[in-house]
Amino acid sequence: MAPEAPVTATLPAPIYGAWMMHTEGRMPRRKSYEAKIDFLQILDENGKLDARLAKDTLTDEQVVASYEQMWICREYDETAFKLQRSGRMGTYPQNKGQEAAAIGSALAMKKGADWLVPCYRENAALFMHGLPMHYILLHWMGDERGNQVPEGVNQTPISIPIGTHMLHATGIAWAMKLRGDEDSAVITYFGDGATSEGDFHGAMNFASTLQVPCVFMCQNNQWAISVPRSEQMRSPTVAQKAIAYEMPTIQVDGNDIFAVYKAVKDARDRAVDGGGPSFIEAVTYRLGDHTTADDARRYRDQAELDSWLEKDPIIRIRKYLESKDLWSEKDQKKLGERAKKIVAEVVKTAEGIEDPTTDDIFNYTFAGLCDELETQRETLRTNSLGQFPEQAGLRGRAERV
Amino acid sequence: MAQLTLVQAINQALDQEMERDERVVVLGEDVGVNGGVFRVTEGLAEKHGKHRCQNTPLDESGIMGTAIGLAMADMRPIPEIQFEGFLGPAYDQLVNHAARFRTRTRGAITIPLTVRVPVGGGIHAPELHSDSPEAIYAHTPGLKVVMPSTPHDAKGLLLASIRDPDPVVFFEPKRVYRSFREEVPEDDYEIEIGKAKVVSEGEDLTVVSWGASVFQCLEAMDNLPEDVSVELIDLRTIYPIDMDTIIASVEKTGRCVIVHEAPKTCGMGAELTARIQEHCFLSLEAPVQRVAGFDTVMPYYKLELDYLPDAARIGEGVKACLAY
Numbered sequence: 146m147a148p149e150a151p152v153t154a155t156l157p158a159p160i161y162g163a164w165m166m167h168t169e170g171r172m173p174r175r176k177s178y179e180a181k182i183d184f185l186q187i188l189d190e191n192g193k194l195d196a197r198l199a200k201d202t203l204t205d206e207q208v209v210a211s212y213e214q215m216w217i218c219r220e221y222d223e224t225a226f227k228l229q230r231s232g233r234m235g236t237y238p239q240n241k242g243q244e245a246a247a248i249g250s251a252l253a254m255k256k257g258a259d260w261l262v263p264c265y266r267e268n269a270a271l272f273m274h275g276l277p278m279h280y281i282l283l284h285w286m287g288d289e290r291g292n293q294v295p296e297g298v299n300q301t302p303i304s305i306p307i308g309t310h311m312l313h314a315t316g317i318a319w320a321m322k323l324r325g326d327e328d329s330a331v332i333t334y335f336g337d338g339a340t341s342e343g344d345f346h347g348a349m350n351f352a353s354t355l356q357v358p359c360v361f362m363c364q365n366n367q368w369a370i371s372v373p374r375s376e377q378m379r380s381p382t383v384a385q386k387a388i389a390y391e392m393p394t395i396q397v398d399g400n401d402i403f404a405v406y407k408a409v410k411d412a413r414d415r416a417v418d419g420g421g422p423s424f425i426e427a428v429t430y431r432l433g434d435h436t437t438a439d440d441a442r443r444y445r446d447q448a449e450l451d452s453w454l455e456k457d458p459i460i461r462i463r464k465y466l467e468s469k470d471l472w473s474e475k476d477q478k479k480l481g482e483r484a485k486k487i488v489a490e491v492v493k494t495a496e497g498i499e500d501p502t503t504d505d506i507f508n509y510t511f512a513g514l515c516d517e518l519e520t521q522r523e524t525l526r527t528n529s530l531g532q533f534p535e536q537a538g539l540r541g542r543a544e545r546v
Numbered sequence: 547m548a549q550l551t552l553v554q555a556i557n558q559a560l561d562q563e564m565e566r567d568e569r570v571v572v573l574g575e576d577v578g579v580n581g582g583v584f585r586v587t588e589g590l591a592e593k594h595g596k597h598r599c600q601n602t603p604l605d606e607s608g609i610m611g612t613a614i615g616l617a618m619a620d621m622r623p624i625p626e627i628q629f630e631g632f633l634g635p636a637y638d639q640l641v642n643h644a645a646r647f648r649t650r651t652r653g654a655i656t657i658p659l660t661v662r663v664p665v666g667g668g669i670h671a672p673e674l675h676s677d678s679p680e681a682i683y684a685h686t687p688g689l690k691v692v693m694p695s696t697p698h699d700a701k702g703l704l705l706a707s708i709r710d711p712d713p714v715v716f717f718e719p720k721r722v723y724r725s726f727r728e729e730v731p732e733d734d735y736e737i738e739i740g741k742a743k744v745v746s747e748g749e750d751l752t753v754v755s756w757g758a759s760v761f762q763c764l765e766a767m768d769n770l771p772e773d774v775s776v777e778l779i780d781l782r783t784i785y786p787i788d789m790d791t792i793i794a795s796v797e798k799t800g801r802c803v804i805v806h807e808a809p810k811t812c813g814m815g816a817e818l819t820a821r822i823q824e825h826c827f828l829s830l831e832a833p834v835q836r837v838a839g840f841d842t843v844m845p846y847y848k849l850e851l852d853y854l855p856d857a858a859r860i861g862e863g864v865k866a867c868l869a870y
Contacts, residue, residue: 287850306634342607371578438583506849518841518842
């Protein structure tokens with residue numbers, strides 16, 4: 146669009162000049178823009194493995210262990226759902242269907258050296274990197290102690306607001322770079338909806354310009370509560386958003402543990418070698434509702450859900466294991482029982498923890514409590530008002546009695 | 547007249563205003579087919595078209611910022627932010643832009659938007675879903691802040707807010723959403739912004755509250771000795787403050803207790819207390835008493851009922867103020 150009136154001599158005409166010369170006054174037009182994004186799948190829906198691509202990925206033992214992990218986490222997830230339904234727990238977001246993305250990525254990251262900065266749909270990854278399983282239940286039971294990540298476990302607590310935590314991941318990775326940490330990187334998890342938040346773009350841009358060792362792991366589960374991906378963004382892939390930040394990017398079958406592992410492993414290798422951040426879009430599906438507080442049948446087609454039920458990551462990994470004689474009915478029976486036992490124990494632990502006292506509301510406000518907060522803490526202890534130290538029984542009790 | 551819940555009354559107000567004024571556009575996360583996380587916008591997309599009840603990308607700053615643009619262009623946007631905690635990402639747009647445009651442009655550009663926000667605790671919700679940040683927005687010049695506690699008031703105040711020429715933060719106490727029904731006229735009616743309501747008249751002491759806490763105050767009053775006569779004021783609008791109603795009451799009773807869920811320090815109770823002593827100093831028989839949340843992060847739900855002022859604590863406050 147050339148200006149209609151000639152540009153006056155006082156204006157810096159060369160601003161327009163450069164592209165006008167090449168385009169004869171018109172913006173270049175293309176019919177459509179298509180980003181080229183590679184898609185990686187190694188284990189297909191029928192459990193058939195691409196042996197060439199699978200080379201140097203997971204050992205048989207790792208695959209068996211991953212399957213077991215997946216099964217246990219599914220049992221955990223279904224149990225958590227039932228706890229909510231029976232009034233023993235508050236709102237809970239099911240992870241069902243996304244276990245391969247969580248477990249494949251967690252396997253590719255280095256426990257103890259790397260940091261995990263999660264959202265709330267990758268419980269399995271957190272457990273594999275050392276979070277005791279009852280912590281997540283405790284969180285959803287309305288208890289902050291579920292966020293009190295144990296010493297030595299490098300992860301932030303699950304993040305309830307959407308998309309705010311990726312910036313923290315970038316910051317942690319930045320610290321690693323500044324300190325010169327060797328062989329450590331960060332992975333941050335988020336959904337397709339989170340990429341609409343401004344903070345997502347800030348995190349990507351910082352990570353890219355600073356070239357920090359961070360892996361951006363988008364679990365594209367197709368739905369942000371009731372909003373489908375197609376209404377969330379116009380771009381046909383999430384992965385292409387990383388192109389704007391000059392970041393290596395790939396789309397993988399998120400229900401294929403081999404593909405997830407390989408992509409994350411490559412990204413981590415690149416990160417620790419000083420190659421900066423990478424982006425991975427794991428294409429998966431939220432088999433459950435957003436949380437126990439909604440009902441996806443209000444907005445989602447049953448047919449769509451059914452088609453994804455067939456792509457369940459658990460089904461294909463089991464088919465694969467059976468085809469290689471790595472798994473039997475007997476193993477399955479044993480695993481089923483073991484999973485139930487483990488989860489029952491975890492529930493017992495979470496429910497057995499004594500309720501927090503009201504002091505817990507105050508004690509972590511600052512490293513040390515100011516007088517005002519001490520007074521308030523005391524007033525809640527004594528069921529009084531919290532207005533003056535006297536009311537809390539901290540001063541002048543004798544005169545008042 | 548129909549018996550409606552708070553959710554239904556707000557839904558009716560939105561529906562009727564969308565019908566009456568085609569400039570009204572509802573926008574927010576999940577407000578379309580799903581009817582919002584609390585179903586407040588249920589049926590609006592079907593009836594008025596998806597383009598007038600627009601599902602947006604998951605971006606609160608985007609929701610607020612584009613609502614400002616819509617308002618500048620003479621539309622009447624009603625953005626919904628799913629929970630008060632998620633006003634955080636929209637804060638810059640709301641506080642630094644929506645609230646300031648009229649002043650910045652000396653009236654040339656104005657922002658008639660009404661942002662609807664569920665507020666407060668007590669429903670077993672997750673982190674960042676239970677806060678009470680009304681004082682933050684009352685402290686922001688250029689914003690009006692409304693918090694009805696009943697279905698009837700909600701409809702009239704929402705219609706007044708949408709028709710107000712300036713940005714209004716419309717807080718909806720989630721604890722009240724479905725807690726009871728009352729008669730709500732089908733007709734179009736407004737309740738003036740900036741007018742408190744005397745819920746019950748009394749002689750001995752004034753209680754001022756708003757939002758869900760009003761019902762805790764009523765419960766506390768039921769538990770008081772029969773010879774104690776309390777006047778309960780539901781503020782309804784947090785800003786501008788209806789000082790006339792409060793002054794008239796405190797001049798009569800000489801004693802005042804203010805109750806709110808938000809942290810005590812710099813909560814609205816502080817502002818009201820300051821104004822009461824400015825206006826009613828010689829009428830006061832006792833220091834103004836605040837019964838409020840604590841100066842801590844709102845706890846997760848295992849402890850939320852300990853945090854929120856309940857009838858027992860409010861009763862203690864009333865007794866302390868009476869005994870002074």
